[in-house]
Amino acid sequence: MRAWLGRNRIAVGVVAIVLVVVASAVYVVRTVVDQRAGTGPGAAVASGLVYVDNGGGQNAVTSVDGSGHRVSGSLKCLRVYTAGGTTVCLRMSLPGAYEAAVFRGDREVRSVPLPGTPSRARVSASGQVVSWTVFVTGDSYLAPGGFSTRTGVLDLRDGSLLETLEGFQTTIEGVPDDRVNENYWGVTVASDDNTFYATLGSGNQTWLVKGDLRGRTMETVRAGAECPSLSPDEERVAYKKRGGRLGGWQLFVLELGSGVERELPGSDGVDDQAAWIDGGTLAYAKVREGGYPTIYSSAADGGGGPRVLVEAASSPSPA
Template sequence: MRWLRRHRVAAGIVAMVLVVLGGGGYVFWTSATGRAGEAVSAMPGDLLFIDQSDGRDVVQRVPLADPGGPRQDTAERCQRVYAAGGTTVCLRLAGPGPSYEVAVLGADGRVLRTLGLAGIPNRARVSASGQVVSWTSFVTGDSYAVPGGFSTRTGVLDLRTGTLIESLEDFSTTVAGEPLLAADRNYWGVTVAADDRTFYATVSSQNRTWLVKGDLLDRTMREVRPGPECPSLSPDGTKVAYKKRLGRFGQWELAVLDLTTRHEQVLPGTVGIDDQAAWLDDTRLAYAQVPGDGRKSSVFAVRADGSAPPELLVADASSPVPMR
């Protein structure tokens, strides 16, 4: 009987702990996904970004002409955000656990569609027209190469037709003239051209990566060159920026490839970047970087021709988006 009483007491304590933890998780989720005060719409000429100063992941805006000026909250909280052509994609918390979702918002801020996200938010993009939305997440326990490791999952949504591509792994990929069929292939970092059909992305397999050019209608991809990751097309479609490693196992740095001349320009001062850069215009790029000295991520701007080192654009921020 004494053992039974002790067992009941222990069970009661465990139950109370679970209730407290569950309630705490619910409070955390609801506070993290609640509206961030007054809704302030971003306007052309603004820079949109995620505030990193307090852990709430509030999407903020600031005039690009005065990035050091007062920052204003929008109504969204996201782990990754991008906007173009009146469409915004927000990778955000969807519930305790935590679980995540892709939220696609229209120009008026209303949610057009939500989709469950397979893993942890990583990359997000919207085509210039606002019609094609893409995203990438890290998925744990889904690696063929390392049991219990992680892989990437990349999806694409065409708002014109409602067509959902749940994974680029269903596409046919050609590398060095041969079909890439390895089970460990991963795709991430999509950027879509002005025709809303052509795109660039990263594919990896057997510890190698390639920049690939794809066709969303034919569902095909082919190698452009080895090494680049997280591509970003310039607004005029003539250049693609990406991160690449210094040596096989070195740090990443930012580079720009001229798609006509095939000249690659490495951008000085960008060593350590781990982001999909965004074009502020046809001559400048913005990206987030963690300094590595205990400070939080900040957004930097750099000239695409490599003529000057990066400059701090917005402190304690990530996921920069120029509003055009």
């Protein structure tokens, strides 16, 4: 056997290569043919929901209405958010390059190249201020191969693009701060299109910050809170915070007036910037064990556990 293999090694090698190529082609073709968008069970969302369908293999931006009817469009995004008639779509534009494509209705009005892998995206309620966060390689402040984040803000009223928040005057717990090592992520802009909340990370600490886009200032509100999301009435902020026994992330809602913080039960392990789909409900994506990401909803008052909205989907946004 061994001698035979030795004599015919070239032929054996060629046959083995052909078999591998055929097997992989069959597997890939079958996977691609089998994929169908929006097949998993999901709930109807009374106020409507826009999301990225991860089950159909095309990352199609899909909407579901109050009767549970789903429509997938031609837009393909890694992350999407839509508000006030503006849609922001973070997607791959070239091998290894990403862009934020901004749409008013169905028309693409702006495309901004991104300096890294996209992570978060938001549009203000008026549809005028668009923001995103990306992970940047290279200028790591931690270790080789480490990452830092960069947050961009696009104002559609005058077309001005803020490529990073790092030049803002920051006050940390009452003390003006000028350290170099600062990262910002997860912006949410209020209806005045000027006030915003975001996350500031520096060293091993993170803070929820409140800022002023025109004034280019921000100050810390609370420690440990990340990826804020401002409620439609602007009286509450939802965010993720390390908690629980294993130190994983959970969602919390903070009443800005009273300072009361409520935990959303069953949101353990979330790593998303939650979206308010109405005045009392938050939607967020979380991966089920060994599966696709799933969009869940939770009552913002902390009453009751999470409900599955759409399976094999991520990036929820109110329609």
